[in-house]
Amino acid sequence: MRPILGIRLTSQLDASAARQRSRQIAALCGFGTGIQTRLSTTVSELARGAVDQTHPGQITFALDGVAGCQNLVITLVPPAAGSTAAHSLGEATFAPPAYPPMTCAAVVAASRRFMDRIETDAADRRIVLHKACPAGGPFLDADAIARAVMGLAALPGDAALSEARQRNSDLARANEGVVLHNGQLQRQAASLISADRRKDEFLAILAHELRGPLSALAMAGEGLRKNPSDAGRVAGVGQLVLRQTAHMSRLVEDLLDVSRIVRDEVTIERLPVDLCDVVRAAVEQTAPAALRRGHAVATRLPDAPVLVEGDRTRLVQVLGNLVGNAVRYTPDGGAIEITLEADALAARLSVRDNGIGIDGALLPRVFELFVQAHRSPNSRDSGLGLGLALVKALVQAHGGEVLAHSDGPGHGSRFDITLPRLLQA
Numbered sequence: 001m002r003p004i005l006g007i008r009l010t011s012q013l014d015a016s017a018a019r020q021r022s023r024q025i026a027a028l029c030g031f032g033t034g035i036q037t038r039l040s041t042t043v044s045e046l047a048r049g050a051v052d053q054t055h056p057g058q059i060t061f062a063l064d065g066v067a068g069c070q071n072l073v074i075t076l077v078p079p080a081a082g083s084t085a086a087h088s089l090g091e092a093t094f095a096p097p098a099y100p101p102m103t104c105a106a107v108v109a110a111s112r113r114f115m116d117r118i119e120t121d122a123a124d125r126r127i128v129l130h131k132a133c134p135a136g137g138p139f140l141d142a143d144a145i146a147r148a149v150m151g152l153a154a155l156p157g158d159a160a161l162s163e164a165r166q167r168n169s170d171l172a173r174a175n176e177g178v179v180l181h182n183g184q185l186q187r188q189a190a191s192l193i194s195a196d197r198r199k200d201e202f203l204a205i206l207a208h209e210l211r212g213p214l215s216a217l218a219m220a221g222e223g224l225r226k227n228p229s230d231a232g233r234v235a236g237v238g239q240l241v242l243r244q245t246a247h248m249s250r251l252v253e254d255l256l257d258v259s260r261i262v263r264d265e266v267t268i269e270r271l272p273v274d275l276c277d278v279v280r281a282a283v284e285q286t287a288p289a290a291l292r293r294g295h296a297v298a299t300r301l302p303d304a305p306v307l308v309e310g311d312r313t314r315l316v317q318v319l320g321n322l323v324g325n326a327v328r329y330t331p332d333g334g335a336i337e338i339t340l341e342a343d344a345l346a347a348r349l350s351v352r353d354n355g356i357g358i359d360g361a362l363l364p365r366v367f368e369l370f371v372q373a374h375r376s377p378n379s380r381d382s383g384l385g386l387g388l389a390l391v392k393a394l395v396q397a398h399g400g401e402v403l404a405h406s407d408g409p410g411h412g413s414r415f416d417i418t419l420p421r422l423l424q425a
Contacts, residue, residue: 001073002063004145009050009057018059019044022074025061028148029072030137038114039074039131045107046076046127067139071116074129198371209251213244220244254386258369261393268311268397272422275306275315275347279338282319286327294333297323299340306342307422310398318394321387322351322415329413330355342421349417358406358413366404367392395419 004025007018022043026036043059050057062073108118108127117130140148220237227233260266279299290297308315319338326336330353339350358366365371369389388404395402400419406412 004061006060015047018047030134042111070133072131076127216244273312278315281316285320286323289327297336299338306347308419309422326353352414354412357409357411
């Protein structure tokens with residue numbers, strides 16, 4: 001008999017070492033991965049069951065036989081006899097181990113299917129497992145065994161501690177993953193709370209925006225009821241009704257556009273469009289509001305047409321929203337400038353104002369739905385906080401990009417749009 005290795009079984013760490021060593025020794029003997037796994041599982045279960053802090057057991061590995069006919073012999077000597085009763089193993093008896101994951105009888109019975117021979121000794125409760133090495137495998141004499149043992153990664157106890165440290169490391173990484181996941185959940189919860197708050201603010205603003213024109217229409221109807229024959233009053237009421245219904249129509253269109261954005265159903269036509277014409281149309285559209293506020297609106301356009309491929313109505317809507325915001329958020333008597341420039345590849349539109357500006361904390365979020373500068377619902381022309389989200393969605397649908405710039409509150413703002421240039425109509 002040529003001994004290979006012995007391990008004292010004083011703790012569960014030693015049982016882990018026995019499992020690791022049994023796999024390594026089986027590999028040295030030429031066994032395949034299937035037998036390696038079965039051997040290591042059997043050794044692990046028997047060793048774990050035999051652990052006893054007061055009376056340590058021992059497991060040994062050895063080889064016997066000659067070249068071409070070697071046997072791996074694994075011997076388990078359990079702890080010293082205790083007070084527990086013995087269980088029958090068929091031809092012998094074996095006292096139950098201290099902490100059996102399976103009964104020893106079950107382990108031995110399961111091992112009989114792949115071990116060549118199993119011996120049990122009733123006197124000292126010894127179990128001996130015999131497994132013939134594969135034919136043609138390496139012959140390990142005493143010197144070869146000594147070299148193989150020296151080549152193992154660590155001594156049994158160290159191997160067990162190393163495995164325990166690895167498990168602790170795995171647990172630490174798993175705990176870090178749980179902490180990271182919890183952080184993500186907390187951020188998502190905060191985001192949902194913020195979105196819910198913005199939704200409530202949006203509903204309050206929407207109610208205010210709708211209440212204004214509805215109240216005006218109600219007063220107009222009352223005036224017509226009282227004086228249906230006053231031609232001057234009828235004409236004035238007609239203008240009022242047209243203005244208020246146009247305002248409500250814009251609100252409804254914005255809400256419909258938002259629903260299309262949410263469902264990713266924004267569609268545009270693909271036709272040659274002159275951005276100079278888009279600028280003029282947007283300025284004309286917002287001129288009445290700018291005139292009421294006393295703003296000076298200037299445009300700087302190139303002499304030649306600047307063509308892009310897109311939807312003229314949508315592009316006028318984009319620029320109209322930006323100019324409308326400049327009118328809305330600039331104190332009376334302000335200055336607004338719209339600039340159009342182009343090079344061989346791109347066209348660039350810029351809307352600049354000297355209005356209230358944008359807070360640095362708000363700037364990265366200005367293109368989100370329902371986000372707007374802090375204004376009371378009772379503020380004049382507060383808006384719904386939808387315009388910039390629509391601007392971004394429509395610009396991206398045209399293959400372009402929109403950016404916001406501001407040096408902070410009181411320093412005005414600038415919005416830059418870049419669109420791919422259409423070189424041939």
